[in-house]
Amino acid sequence: MANTPSVGVGLNRRLIRRQQTIEEALDIAAAIMTEVGVGGLSMSEIARRLGIRQPSLYKYFPSLHAVYDALFARGLARSHAAVLAAAEPQPAGVRRIRAGARAWVRWAVDNPALAQLLVWRPVPGFAPTEATFAASIQQMEQVHAEFTEAVRASELRPEAASVEALRLYTVVLSGVISQQMANEPGAGYDTGIFSSLTDAALDMFFARYTPGGPDAIPRP
Incomplete structure (x- = not known):
């Protein structure tokens, strides 16, 4: 029971980081669409600009x-x-x-x-x-x-x-x-x-x- 507060804080931080990553990915996606058109969006380019491998992006967007x-x-x-x-x-x-x-x-x-x-x-x-x-x-x-x-x-x-x-x-x-x-x-x-x-x-x-x-x- 004594560890419950720290576990909760850690979980909250992970959720915050996750949401920040999602928002950053969407910012990047909007920028890509502005540059090359809405139909030119790709998971690979989002991942590249986000600085992660493409499979990792699927943790946020299926x-x-x-x-x-x-x-x-x-x-x-x-x-x-x-x-x-x-x-x-x-x-x-x-x-x-x-x-x-x-x-x-x-x-x-x-x-x-x-x-x-x-x-x-x-x-x-x-x-x-x-x-x-x-x-x-x-x-x-x-x-x-x-x-x-x-x-x-x-x-x-x-x-x-x-x-x-x-x-x-x-x-x-x-x-x-x-x-x-x-x-x-x-x-x-x-x-x-x-x-x-x-x-x-x-x-x-x-x-x-x-x-x-x-x-x-x-x-x-």
Whole structure:
């Protein structure tokens, strides 16, 4: 019994080191994808840059798809944090939705490798696990709640809270992101020839559901 505290401390340190290695491996993986494309990621290159043998990497990730799954989860978490940071200071309704949309597009432009995993399907045979994708579903439920609040405040018509409207919203944002990444990679959000059109694209979307027409769309 006297050795229990030291055993616990040792186990905790090992868990911390393990998580640090996992995070470092994911940092390396994201860097590789940025350099050579999402489909160019390999376990051998991750291991080489991490300074370990490839078999040792399988102690942390059982497969390359497991690395992609962890990167997908990282992308969801980080993009969502960016959206919340921008949206939460805004009043509920269209202004908050707009702020979150801008933040999502900006994050995607700034993080194209992770954004490709979230917006496209660039890796043949890969799909996020059900547990990982659950966070995406939860995030969309939060977006739906924001649209519902905008409807309650009479900023948008009731059909804005429909499944169709949410799908159209994702089409608008993913379209802007895809066009920017495909046609002008490396450009910033504010200067990108497509990402700089984010507000204009959102105006067209909101105009479809705003009771008073385009002139009644709430803006910051």
